[in-house]
Amino acid sequence: xxxxxxxxxxxxxxxxxxxxxxxxxxxxxxxxxxxxxxxxxxxxxxxxxxxxxxxxxxxxxxxxxxxxxxxxxxxxxxxxxxxxxxxxxxxxxxxxxxxxxxxxxxxxxxxxxxxxxxxxxxxxxxxxxxxxxxxxxxxxxxxxxxxxxxxxxxxxxxxxxxxxxxxxxxxxxxxxxxx
Amino acid sequence: xxxxxxxxxxxxxxxxxxxxxxxxxxxxxxxxxxxxxxxxxxxxxxxxxxxxxxxxxxxxxxxxxxxxxxxxxxxxxxxxxxxxxxxxxxxxxxxxxxxxxxx
Numbered sequence: 221x222x223x224x225x226x227x228x229x230x231x232x233x234x235x236x237x238x239x240x241x242x243x244x245x246x247x248x249x250x251x252x253x254x255x256x257x258x259x260x261x262x263x264x265x266x267x268x269x270x271x272x273x274x275x276x277x278x279x280x281x282x283x284x285x286x287x288x289x290x291x292x293x294x295x296x297x298x299x300x301x302x303x304x305x306x307x308x309x310x311x312x313x314x315x316x317x318x319x320x321x322x323x324x325x326x327x328x329x330x331x332x333x334x335x336x337x338x339x340x341x342x343x344x345x346x347x348x349x350x351x352x353x354x355x356x357x358x359x360x361x362x363x364x365x366x367x368x369x370x371x372x373x374x375x376x377x378x379x380x381x382x383x384x385x386x387x388x389x390x391x392x393x394x395x396x397x398x399x
Numbered sequence: 400x401x402x403x404x405x406x407x408x409x410x411x412x413x414x415x416x417x418x419x420x421x422x423x424x425x426x427x428x429x430x431x432x433x434x435x436x437x438x439x440x441x442x443x444x445x446x447x448x449x450x451x452x453x454x455x456x457x458x459x460x461x462x463x464x465x466x467x468x469x470x471x472x473x474x475x476x477x478x479x480x481x482x483x484x485x486x487x488x489x490x491x492x493x494x495x496x497x498x499x500x501x502x
Binding site: 236260300332346 | 467475476481488489492494
């Protein structure tokens with residue numbers, strides 16, 4: 221178990237969702253204790269990803285405008301620290317994108333719907349931007365998306381010359397916070 | 400628990416440079432007051448200043464705890480309100496319906 225008093229950590233988009241839906245009482249207790257010491261820290265890319273998501277939900281179900289708007293406002297009201305994408309993070313992200321141009325896993329699909337290659341690529345690039353923010357800020361990244369973040373950690377470790385003075389990328393899976 | 404130490408019996412406002420203070424009466428367990436007085440003496444400061452430091456830290460902790468409860472409750476409200484498909488959208492996964500070919 222990771223000491224909740226330790227930190228700060230950068231919470232990926234997937235980590236926020238994990239605490240809200242899958243963390244259960246142990247996850248909630250961990251986050252409560254963590255927030256007693258640290259503000260929840262996210263990348264500006266997570267905010268962009270999330271606000272885009274609220275917008276897409278509204279497009280698919282305009283009848284829910286009132287409730288979705290209320291939840292969107294509540295999300296924004298509870299934002300802690302938002303780390304903007306600065307030049308060093310952009311440079312690190314560009315290096316990762318050059319080294320890992322293709323997403324490590326195929327587009328998501330279910331029996332009724334499929335993610336386009338273009339959407340999968342943009343999601344992959346969002347994850348690279350978030351990882352680069354954590355790398356440059358030297359803050360461990362808490363995530364629930366090992367499939368995308370582990371390859372990034374691996375490339376930073378394998379080719380350190382492309383990331384001078386940076387690294388390693390410290391990753392923490394949500395589930396390991398409470399075990 | 401004994402509440403036998405009265406710090407002050409008067410209530411009035413007193414302005415200091417950059418800091419508004421107010422005198423009031425509080426009743427504390429005698430043992431606490433003894434410790435506060437000993438600490439104040441050790442740090443060569445006043446009982447009021449020492450007490451203020453502890454109150455300030457306590458209030459900060461209380462606010463942090465409240466904030467922690469608020470954030471967790473907010474996450475549960477926000478992300479618990481959406482279906483699995485909607486959560487995919489909120490997590491950045493945008494999927495389009497598969498077009499079935501007509502035979």
